[in-house]
Amino acid sequence: MQLSIVVPTYNEAPNIAELVRRVAAAVANLPGDVDAEILFVDDSTDATPAAVREAAATAALPVRLIHREKPEGGLGGAVLEGLAAARSDVCLVMDGDLQHPPEEIPALWRRFSAGDVDVVIASRYAGGGTAHGLADRTRVLVSKASTSVTRAMFPIRLRDVTDPMTGFFLIDRRSVDQALLRPRGFKILLEILARRPMRVAEVPFDFADRHAGESKASVRQGLHFLAQLTALRFGKMSLFAVIGGLGAVANVAIVWALTQLGVDYIIAAIVAAEATIIGNFLLQERFVFDDMRENASGVWLRFAKSFTFNNAEALVRIPIVALMVSSGHISAVVATAITLVLAFFVRFLFHSLVVYAPRKPGVEPSRARRILEDIDEEVMQPGEL
Ligand code: GDD
Numbered sequence: 001m002q003l004s005i006v007v008p009t010y011n012e013a014p015n016i017a018e019l020v021r022r023v024a025a026a027v028a029n030l031p032g033d034v035d036a037e038i039l040f041v042d043d044s045t046d047a048t049p050a051a052v053r054e055a056a057a058t059a060a061l062p063v064r065l066i067h068r069e070k071p072e073g074g075l076g077g078a079v080l081e082g083l084a085a086a087r088s089d090v091c092l093v094m095d096g097d098l099q100h101p102p103e104e105i106p107a108l109w110r111r112f113s114a115g116d117v118d119v120v121i122a123s124r125y126a127g128g129g130t131a132h133g134l135a136d137r138t139r140v141l142v143s144k145a146s147t148s149v150t151r152a153m154f155p156i157r158l159r160d161v162t163d164p165m166t167g168f169f170l171i172d173r174r175s176v177d178q179a180l181l182r183p184r185g186f187k188i189l190l191e192i193l194a195r196r197p198m199r200v201a202e203v204p205f206d207f208a209d210r211h212a213g214e215s216k217a218s219v220r221q222g223l224h225f226l227a228q229l230t231a232l233r234f235g236k237m238s239l240f241a242v243i244g245g246l247g248a249v250a251n252v253a254i255v256w257a258l259t260q261l262g263v264d265y266i267i268a269a270i271v272a273a274e275a276t277i278i279g280n281f282l283l284q285e286r287f288v289f290d291d292m293r294e295n296a297s298g299v300w301l302r303f304a305k306s307f308t309f310n311n312a313e314a315l316v317r318i319p320i321v322a323l324m325v326s327s328g329h330i331s332a333v334v335a336t337a338i339t340l341v342l343a344f345f346v347r348f349l350f351h352s353l354v355v356y357a358p359r360k361p362g363v364e365p366s367r368a369r370r371i372l373e374d375i376d377e378e379v380m381q382p383g384e385l
């Protein structure tokens with residue numbers, strides 16, 4: 001059996017020797033006869049390449065280095081380049097700063113060896129895992145919030161995944177269609193999982209403190225991530241947005257028409273809201289969540305959830321509109337438009353998380369799930385709306 005350990009590095013010189021030593025020790029613990037290599041994919045401007053060569057000279061396993069003069073795609077691009085250049089189809093990806101403890105490699109390998117999955121994910125958020133190595137409370141919050149939002153946006157693909165943002169996973173590269181991937185920024189696993197259905201297992205792990213050096217995470221990486229998320233979810237989210245937009249236009253038009261006719265703007269807003277709530281629900285059923293309907297609760301329950309949510313939202317929104325109109329110098333039309341845009345995001349999360357949530361596992365036959373995933377795959381093909 002062969003295993004390639006792919007390690008993306010950017011200025012990790014003080015971590016290399018320790019990493020190679022601990023990886024070699026962990027690999028020596030693998031059951032059976034596993035022929036492993038370490039492959040560094042390096043974009044550094046420091047002495048990392050020299051540190052890799054030095055470690056390679058004495059290491060207990062083959063250590064290879066790809067130093068990229070033109071680092072394309074950042075961390076994600078480096079990982080893909082590593083997967084392509086690896087000697088083995090089975091690849092383990094991990095960070096070069098020892099936040100991913102090499103001692104977990106045997107657990108990942110054991111789970112993968114069962115032979116029933118394409119990828120084993122080391123998760124900070126599965127039972128027993130922790131994220132204590134995250135730098136501070138802000139990063140913990142950002143990590144948790146972005147994980148929840150991401151899972152809400154991919155309720156089918158990420159159904160079995162608690163930590164789609166981890167950079168620690170073991171994967172059979174034959175299950176990855178590289179042509180589909182648009183690596184950008186840090187979150188390559190999310191890209192892989194979102195692009196096509198994968199058979200996934202998770203193993204909990206403790207996200208450790210950095211051994212040495214500094215994190216390369218930044219606000220810029222955060223923005224990359226948001227762009228990636230939007231691009232990945234372009235299909236569903238954009239349709240939802242188009243329908244929401246049509247609803248908003250209808251809403252504003254009704255408010256305008258009724259106030260022109262002399263109707264009080266609060267009454268006008270209520271009438272407009274109810275008309276668009278029902279219209280939006282019908283359009284979303286038909287065009288946005290059609291692939292999730294079969295596996296969700298029944299149509300009346302879906303309608304009840306959607307209708308209740310939208311009315312609750314309108315109940316909150318209308319007093320805000322009234323407040324904006326009475327306290328500021330904003331017209332009812334502008335105030336309605338602003339609050340509708342804000343409400344859009346909350347509404348999308350609620351619908352994909354709650355209204356169209358899959359019923360509990362075990363209720364549906366696995367055949368239905370497969371059909372559903374085929375449809376989901378079609379919907380996720382790049383290039384379509
Ligand atoms: N080749 C290459 N090119 N490697 C890079 C680049 C790059 O542009 N940027 C960062 N890396 C390497 C780092 O050297 C390190 O080995 C690994 O990618 C992770 O980067 P860190 O700077 O340690 O970032 P982090 O600790 O915030 O991110 C890690 O934790 C996240 C979970 O919160 C990574 O594992 C992420 O993948 C993970 O999602």
Ligand code: MN
Binds near residue numbers: 095097099210215
């Ligand atoms: Mn790190």
